[in-house]
Amino acid sequence: MENSVYLDELESKSINIIREAYWQYKEKLAVLWSMGKDSTALVHLVRKAFLGEVPVSFIHIDTTFKFSQIYAFRDKYAKKWGINLIIVKNSAALAKGISPDKDRFNCCDSLKTVALKEAIEKFGFKVLLLAIRRDEHLIRAKERYFSQRDKEFKWDYNDQPLEMWGQYYMTGHEEGGHLRVHPMLHWREIDIWKYIRRERLPVIDLYFARNNKRYRSIGCQCCCNPVESSADSINKVISELEVSRVAERSGRAQDKEKEYMMQKLRSLGYM
Amino acid sequence: MKNALRVVVTGEVDSGKSTLIGRMLYDTASLHKTAIEEISQASRLNGNILEFAYLLDGLEEERRGQLTIDTTQAFCRNYRSGFWFIDVPGHAELLKNMLCGSSYSQAAILVVDATKSLEDGTIRHINVLRFLGIERIIVVLNKLDILGFSKDVFEAAKGEIRAFLDSIGIKTEYFIPASCRQGDNLAKKSAKTPWYTGPSLISALHSLGGINKTGGKEGFYFPIQDVYLRKGNPVFVGTILSGKIRKNDAVHISPAGKRDKIKAIRVFGANKLSAKAPQSIGLELARGEGALRGQVISSDGGLSASSEITAKILCVQPINPQDKLFFSCATQQAICSIKQINKFSLVLAGAISDRGAGLNKEDVAEVLIAVREPVSVKRFSQVEALGRFVLKKDREIVAVGIIT
Numbered sequence: 001m002e003n004s005v006y007l008d009e010l011e012s013k014s015i016n017i018i019r020e021a022y023w024q025y026k027e028k029l030a031v032l033w034s035m036g037k038d039s040t041a042l043v044h045l046v047r048k049a050f051l052g053e054v055p056v057s058f059i060h061i062d063t064t065f066k067f068s069q070i071y072a073f074r075d076k077y078a079k080k081w082g083i084n085l086i087i088v089k090n091s092a093a094l095a096k097g098i099s100p101d102k103d104r105f106n107c108c109d110s111l112k113t114v115a116l117k118e119a120i121e122k123f124g125f126k127v128l129l130l131a132i133r134r135d136e137h138l139i140r141a142k143e144r145y146f147s148q149r150d151k152e153f154k155w156d157y158n159d160q161p162l163e164m165w166g167q168y169y170m171t172g173h174e175e176g177g178h179l180r181v182h183p184m185l186h187w188r189e190i191d192i193w194k195y196i197r198r199e200r201l202p203v204i205d206l207y208f209a210r211n212n213k214r215y216r217s218i219g220c221q222c223c224c225n226p227v228e229s230s231a232d233s234i235n236k237v238i239s240e241l242e243v244s245r246v247a248e249r250s251g252r253a254q255d256k257e258k259e260y261m262m263q264k265l266r267s268l269g270y271m
Numbered sequence: 272m273k274n275a276l277r278v279v280v281t282g283e284v285d286s287g288k289s290t291l292i293g294r295m296l297y298d299t300a301s302l303h304k305t306a307i308e309e310i311s312q313a314s315r316l317n318g319n320i321l322e323f324a325y326l327l328d329g330l331e332e333e334r335r336g337q338l339t340i341d342t343t344q345a346f347c348r349n350y351r352s353g354f355w356f357i358d359v360p361g362h363a364e365l366l367k368n369m370l371c372g373s374s375y376s377q378a379a380i381l382v383v384d385a386t387k388s389l390e391d392g393t394i395r396h397i398n399v400l401r402f403l404g405i406e407r408i409i410v411v412l413n414k415l416d417i418l419g420f421s422k423d424v425f426e427a428a429k430g431e432i433r434a435f436l437d438s439i440g441i442k443t444e445y446f447i448p449a450s451c452r453q454g455d456n457l458a459k460k461s462a463k464t465p466w467y468t469g470p471s472l473i474s475a476l477h478s479l480g481g482i483n484k485t486g487g488k489e490g491f492y493f494p495i496q497d498v499y500l501r502k503g504n505p506v507f508v509g510t511i512l513s514g515k516i517r518k519n520d521a522v523h524i525s526p527a528g529k530r531d532k533i534k535a536i537r538v539f540g541a542n543k544l545s546a547k548a549p550q551s552i553g554l555e556l557a558r559g560e561g562a563l564r565g566q567v568i569s570s571d572g573g574l575s576a577s578s579e580i581t582a583k584i585l586c587v588q589p590i591n592p593q594d595k596l597f598f599s600c601a602t603q604q605a606i607c608s609i610k611q612i613n614k615f616s617l618v619l620a621g622a623i624s625d626r627g628a629g630l631n632k633e634d635v636a637e638v639l640i641a642v643r644e645p646v647s648v649k650r651f652s653q654v655e656a657l658g659r660f661v662l663k664k665d666r667e668i669v670a671v672g673i674i675t
Contacts, residue, residue, distance in 0.1 A: 006274055008550055015551035016496070016510045023497045023564065048539040051501055051508075051553055134344050138329025141343040144371075157330060160341055162367040162587055162668045164374035167599050167661045169668070188346060247303035263331055 007195055011045065014183040016166070017145055018049040021127055021181045022056065024170050028126035029181075030057045030086070032116075032271065035070045036218050037203050038131035040077075041192055042184060044201055046129070047081065057084045059119060059128075063111040064094060065220040073204050086123065090115040100222050104253060105261065113269045117153060120178055127179045130271055135188045136248055139263045143182055144169075151176025153269025189216075189248050190241040197234045208232045217249050225251035275346070276480040277355040279373045281400065282382035283392030284361035287413040289339050291382055291451040292347075292356040293323025295472070298458035301348040302326065323452065327358040340365065342372030354476055361392050366399075366633060367587045370671065373399060378407035378479050380472070381432075382451070385412040388428040389435055395633075401441060402585050402635060404651060404673065407479050408436075409445040411472060415464070416450035422466045445475045489513035491522070491570040492654055494601035498563060499553065506537050506553040507562060509602065512656040514570065515547035516554075525567045525647035526576030532557040565603040567647045567657070576645035579610070583637050584662065584672040590630040596669070600660035603646045607662070611639040630670075640672075650674055 021029055031046055033039045047054055060074060078085045090098075093110040100107045119125070134141040144160050146168040161169035171179065187195075196203055206215045213226035214237075227246055231237040262270075280288045293310075296302050310325040313334060325334060326345070333340050339360040347354045359372040373379070379400050383393055400408065410432055418424045429446045436443060447456050448464050449472065455461035457472045470478070491514035499506045516522075520533045536543040537553035546552045554568065567574060580598075590596070590609065598607040615636050630636055640662075651658030651673045662670040 009274060012510055012549045012551040019496050019508055019551070049508075049551070051499065051506065051537055052539050053499075053501060135346060138327075138343070141327075141345070142329060142341050158332060158340060160368070160371075162371050164371055164668070164671065165656070165659050165661065166601070167663070167668060169666060171666055186344075245300065245302070245304050247305040250303070250305050263329070 007191070007198055010187055010191055011048070011195070013186060014042075014045045015049040017181060017183040018046055018129065020166075020168065021129065021146075021170075021179075021183075022049075025127045025179075027056060028124065029129065030059050030123070030125045030127070031129040032131070033058045033060055033074075033083075033085070034219070035060070035073050035204060036131075037192055037196060037207060038133065038184060038187075040201060040203065041195055041199075042129065042131040043081070043083070044199060045183065054083070057086055057123070057125075059116070060085060060087045061112050061115050061119075062087050062089050063107075063115075063220050064089065065100070065111075065222050067204075067206060067218060067221045067224075069204050069206055070218065073202070077202060086119065088115050088119040090118065100220070100253070104223070105265065108265055108270060109268060112271065113153060113265075117269065121176075125178065127181055129181050129183060131184050132182050132271065133187050133189070133192075134185055137262055139266055143180075143185060145182050145185055146170055147180045147182070149178050149180060149269060155267050155269070157267065190238060193234060193238050193241065197238070203234075207237065209236075215251065216246070217252050219252065223253040227251055275353045275355050276378060276476065277344075277357060277376045278378045278380055278476065278479075279357040279359060279376035279400075279405070280380045280382060281359060281369070281373070281396040282361060283384065283387075283390040283396070284338070286361065286382040286384045286390075286393070287451040288361065288382050289324035289327040289358050291380070291411065291413070291449075291457065292345055292358055293326035294451050294454050295347055295356065295457050296326055296345055297323060298454050299347050299349055299473070301346065338362065341368045344372075344375070349473065351477065351480075354480075361396075363392070363395065363633070367668075369396070369399065370403075370585075370587065373403055373405065376405060378476075379405050379409070381408055381410045383410060383412050383428065383432060384414050385424060385428045385448075386414055386417055388431050393432075394435070397436065397439070397441070398635070399585070401439060402583070402673065404655075406441065408441060408443045409447065409472065409475050409479065410436075410443060411447045411449050411451070413449050413451050415448050415455070416453055420448065420450075420455075420463045422464075425467075445469065447472055447475065489654065491516050491520075491568075492574075492657060493554065493568040494603065494657075495562060495564050495566050495568065496602050501537070501553075504555055505559055505562075506555055507559070507568065508551070508553045509568075510551045511546060511548040512601070513548045513654060515545060516570075517545040518543075520570070522556075522568050522570060523572050523574060524562055525569065525571075525574040526645045527561060527566055528576065529558075529561075531559060531562075531568075565646075567601070567603075574647050574649070577648055578642055578645045580640045580642065580646075580648060580674060581613075581637070582640060582660070582672040582674045583635060584630075584670045586630045586632055586634045586636075586670045588664070588667070588669040589632055590662070590664075590669055592629060594664055594669075597663040598640060598642050598646065598660055599663055600646060600648055601656055605642040605644040605646055607640050607642045609638050610641045613637040613639065637675075648674055
């Protein structure tokens with residue numbers, strides 16, 4: 001039995017933040033679901049927060065370059081959980097033949113950030129829930145739980161508002177702007193796995209080792225590399241993470257391309 | 272496994288806060304290999320040898336300017352439950368970022384540049400910690416490598432800091448001679464300070480982590496966060512601040528002053544027979560009429576309605592008497608005004624001067640707040656989450672407060 005108080009505390013804080021965002025913004029709120037382990041845990045937290053009757057929408061930003069397992073997982077669980085899922089693509093950029101081979105920065109920006117911009121405009125969302133965590137990346141570690149983005153999606157990381165004692169800066173009413181909410185900012189990678197084990201959540205099998213390789217983090221097939229690992233079960237993944245010195249996103253191209261690439265992508269509105 | 276202790280690392284600009292955290296992460300094998308490679312590369316780009324602060328200062332502006340702009344948190348592994356280190360900026364103008372980080376902490380490390388001893392920023396941070404009620408403090412006297420690990424210099428600086436802490440009623444037993452850059456007395460005792468008989472930083476942190484502040488016998492307090500209709504019944508959702516609750520328990524609803532009874536405890540999937548802090552749950556009440564967000568369900572018959580509150584506040588922005596302010600405590604929010612400024616108990620920067628009826632940024636004052644709708648609050652020493660609040664103007668926090 002997983003230590004209940006420790007995971008309860010992480011879970012409770014996330015649920016509290018989800019409910020706080022919904023209280024303020026109601027159906028203007030959407031949850032980003034990439035089918036990865038973190039955002040799948042977030043989907044579960046959202047279902048828990050609303051006692052199973054979820055009144056908000058979910059967005060999948062489909063670059064069309066994702067692993068085939070991701071699409072199968074999405075279709076299976078969106079149906080099983082009765083999720084109102086909006087799938088968005090930057091069709092114009094795809095029609096022009098954009099791909100990571102030519103310009104990785106531009107590809108990430110167009111197929112993810114621009115696609116998201118179009119969806120926000122089309123559906124009128126004001127608030128996005130994202131499953132980012134502090135321990136993933138130095139730049140994500142600088143985030144607040146509630147973070148404003150202007151109409152250009154810019155993140156003013158040099159002047160973030162004060163939030164403390166569960167009191168957040170909730171705006172998003174600026175013309176064209178939106179609010180990012182990060183209910184899982186305080187979780188660590190290993191916490192996610194312990195929670196998946198305790199709550200018996202499904203995960204894509206790319207996370208488990210085959211031929212001594214597994215994915216620590218998944219996204220577009222072309223820009224993800226597996227890490228050396230023999231962890232072929234949740235228990236083994238947790239044991240591995242207790243001692244691992246390999247970075248979670250070490251297989252993700254956009255994290256190490258060039259110095260400050262993540263910061264530049266994020267300041268333009270990347271997740 | 273219990274929860275990791277959260278420790279804020281405070282001190283004057285350039286005293287070595289981020290370096291201390293970075294070095295601790297490095298020496299405790301908490302870092303990923305790529306993080307070490309990345310800082311080696313970035314350090315070369317910026318002309319440094321190995322800049323441990325880069326492990327926290329991830330923004331380009333922070334590295335170029337050699338300062339911490341915003342707060343961040345990093346997990347430090349060890350054989351027990353580990354620690355969360357919270358990095359905060361030292362610059363006075365970044366007070367809001369310092370407060371934001373400190374508000375998550377249960378204990379503090381105060382880093383002092385031993386070549387300079389007690390500086391304005393040191394005093395400012397000690398005062399902020401005292402304001403927030405963070406009383407578990409470890410003092411690290413840094414940069415002793417520059418001073419040849421001199422015992423005399425250490426003792427002199429220690430004496431000065433201790434005298435100041437004593438003068439404002441803060442007791443601490445830990446003064447650690449250190450070089451954060453070289454790692455002396457951080458993750459292990461250093462051979463360069465044979466005259467020092469106290470613990471290393473990590474041992475001192477373990478000693479602090481063993482102290483548990485909460486007794487676990489507090490009453491049940493549950494601020495209503497929202498009301499969801501489920502199968503035609505109102506479900507009052509929220510987070511339990513303290514204590515526990517069982518089905519059929521009698522409860523009070525404040526400030527409405529009503530009595531009620533727990534009909535059901537709702538979570539996703541199934542109903543429960545009991546729940547306890549810090550869970551987020553849903554409650555169905557036997558009557559429940561009129562209950563809404565901002566009211567507090569509790570086992571406390573004495574939780575009354577207040578329309579005037581005496582508190583100490585710390586301003587993060589100037590406040591004018593005519594400002595329209597909101598008082599926010601847990602999920603309660605009410606329009607309020609500052610009716611009376613009783614006294615400035617201390618000012619973080621500069622001397623107290625006559626500035627009329629308003630309050631300036633960084634002022635700490637004892638005030639009487641009048642709220643338009645009554646709210647249910649407690650003293651901070653009784654129920655922390657109902658004894659602390661913020662004042663907002665245009666949705667932004669302009670002051671934080673503690674009910675004394």
